[in-house]
Amino acid sequence: MNRRTLLGSAAALVAASAIPAFAQDEKLKIGFIYVGPVGDGGWTFQHDLARQAVEKEYGDKVETTFIESVPEGADAERAITQLALAGNKMIFTTSFGFMDATINVAKKFPDIKFEHATGYKRADNVATYDARFYEGRAVIGTIAGRMTKSNKIGYIGSFPIPEVIQGINSAFIHARKVNPDVEMKVVWVYSWFDPAKEADAAAALIAEGVDVFMQHTDSTAPLAKAQEAGVLGFGQASDMSSFAPKPRISSIVDNWAPYYIKRVGQALDGSWKSEATWAGIGDGEVVIGEITEAVPAEVKAEAEALKAKIASGEHHPFTGPLKKQDGSDWLADGQKATDEELSGLNFYVEGITAPMPK
Known part of the structure; x- marks a missing residue:
């Protein structure tokens, strides 16, 4: 119905x-x-x-x-x-x-x-x-780090909850891996869906010199603002393909259908039970959308190689050495963040200068 x-x-x-x-x-x-x-x-x-x-x-x-x-x-x-x-x-x-x-x-x-x-x-x-949205953020963070000319990338956040903070940190870590000069600007809108606030956030980032930004909000308003300003962005949750090849140079797509079909099937056959599921790129739940022709071939290849390593388990986006924003130690060399740590993540990593909302 x-x-x-x-x-x-x-x-x-x-x-x-x-x-x-x-x-x-x-x-x-x-x-x-x-x-x-x-x-x-x-x-x-x-x-x-x-x-x-x-x-x-x-x-x-x-x-x-x-x-x-x-x-x-x-x-x-x-x-x-x-x-x-x-x-x-x-x-x-x-x-x-x-x-x-x-x-x-x-x-x-x-x-x-x-x-x-x-x-x-x-x-x-x-x-x-x-x-595991943070896995997708690692891939698009890599692309952002390569594509920025101003060395300023941006992030539009919804609410400062672990899910969103994971993405900001993951994107920054991987952008800086390929571009050590990268800075990240963060603007919070305190809404999941508010096109006016999202557009204003995009405008604020652009005014600070950001030429590539990501978002963890739900509307296409930031991409529309990017199109006006001639800067680059990424589709969020959906492909947002109407903005390709510019400003949308790739996207993170949430593929919920297999999970919904599975769980409804279990309800129908009587095998449903309460459980916690956290799936990612390797499970097909987090999908990297088309990487457009606006992205150089070598950058596309680099991003796809990272995606494959994450999918296979060869690479974990939160692998040390990593420090917290205040310079204190977090993960030692080669140490991977646990799911428990990530589920309660409430700080930025070292190098992000934006203040963490209280």
């Missing part, structure tokens, strides 16, 4: 609560909560493509619906509850800030299977799934 679901009144919610539990001879009703609009061209767009892939894979065995542009916080709890009361027996909540809301609603509906993207809180009926 390709439509936005809105239950309009308290009476409708109460009536919906009488829907019986899922049985094998019924359609599995699946709900999705999106932090942005399905037309954002980035994060939410990719999750909705995965929803559509589920429908294509399972046909009349499933029925899906979604609520888009749900703010994180109390509104999220209300929206998730709406989907639960509407008879959905599996609910995907697709943003970090939906974590507590997901856990709270899951306690009230123990017969519903919840899947939360990028969070870390689980329960018997709540699984978590994430992608």
